[in-house]
Amino acid sequence: MIPITLSWFVFVYLAVFLAAIFILWIGYEIIRHRRSNAIARNRVFCRICGSRYTDISPAELLHCPSCGSLNERSLREGI
Numbered sequence: 001m002i003p004i005t006l007s008w009f010v011f012v013y014l015a016v017f018l019a020a021i022f023i024l025w026i027g028y029e030i031i032r033h034r035r036s037n038a039i040a041r042n043r044v045f046c047r048i049c050g051s052r053y054t055d056i057s058p059a060e061l062l063h064c065p066s067c068g069s070l071n072e073r074s075l076r077e078g079i
């Protein structure tokens with residue numbers, strides 16, 4: 001058995017606990033960031049008529065359902 005004092009046991013316990021929370025936090029943030037980028041990519045803002053619509057096709061140029069003009073995808077809406 002490894003001899004360990006109570007203070008070292010508490011320190012190791014807290015370090016492992018906090019490291020696990022930190023790793024889970026980073027993982028959830030990465031997943032949340034990827035999902036928000038995917039959702040923002042599907043939203044398209046028409047620069048001609050100003051309508052907003054959703055398109056899940058992989059094409060870069062999309063036809064607006066209101067006015068029929070071609071729109072380019074952008075991650076930032078309205079720019």
Ligand SMILES: [Zn+2]
Nearest residue numbers: 046049064067
């Ligand atoms: Zn339009």
